Amino acid sequence: MSCALVTGASRGLGRAIAVQLAKDxxxxxxVNYSSNLAAAEEALEEIRTAGGDGELLQFNVQTKTEVDGALNGWRERNEEKFISVLVNNAGITRDGLFMWMPEQDWDDVMSISAKGxxxxxQNIIQHMLRKRTGRIVNVASVSGMKGVAGQTNYSAAKGAIISATKALAQEVAKRKITVNAVAPGFITSDMTKDLNENELxxxxxxxxFGKADEVAHLVSFLCSDKAAYITGEVININGGIYS
Structure with a gap:
């Protein structure tokens, strides 16, 4: 059975992507989540309501031992299942001007996005390489493309994701694994709820602002057979803000 792992899938973009992959x-x-069990259960219920199925998988993406323990344990219990799609969506913002930014705010944002x-x-790709198939989609941001004032840490983390996407795609292309990124602009979600939408x-x-399901449709396409010859790309989805 083919499976998709979506990190940070309990809310917002991650949830919309998880539901769309099940549908399409x-x-x-x-459904990976870090701490919000109630939101993760809601996401799983939404997937089932849409006619799909799945399960919850709790781990913090920034802790390698936790990631390996959760994924290796899941694999041992599910020998008949194979994670053929990975969406690296987990991320946080800790906005503030660089000159006053606490070190912890830099470390947390970099750790969850880039180290995550x-x-x-690294855990998932070993098995994709053996099976000679796979789709990896990394959720970047317009911040990683153009840089955004007050988001030096977030821009750095998403910029790292973009460069890693391009490099990794070249390493695994011969094994029929594609690696792409999507770079959303302002999308209505928990992450943007405190922003002044009318002004921005x-x-x-x-x-x-864009809608989460608009991003989810793009991710779903990149995970499909129709996108078999697209790899190493960063696709902007931002209403023209970076054009």
């Missing part, structure tokens, strides 16, 4: 590809979804990608992907949307040519 019939994948068994591993390393920890999870004036910067966006389409004059609105």
């Amino acid at each position: 590809h019939g994948l068994y979804i591993l 990608l390393f920890n999870v992907t 949307k004036q910067m966006i040519p389409m004059n609105r």
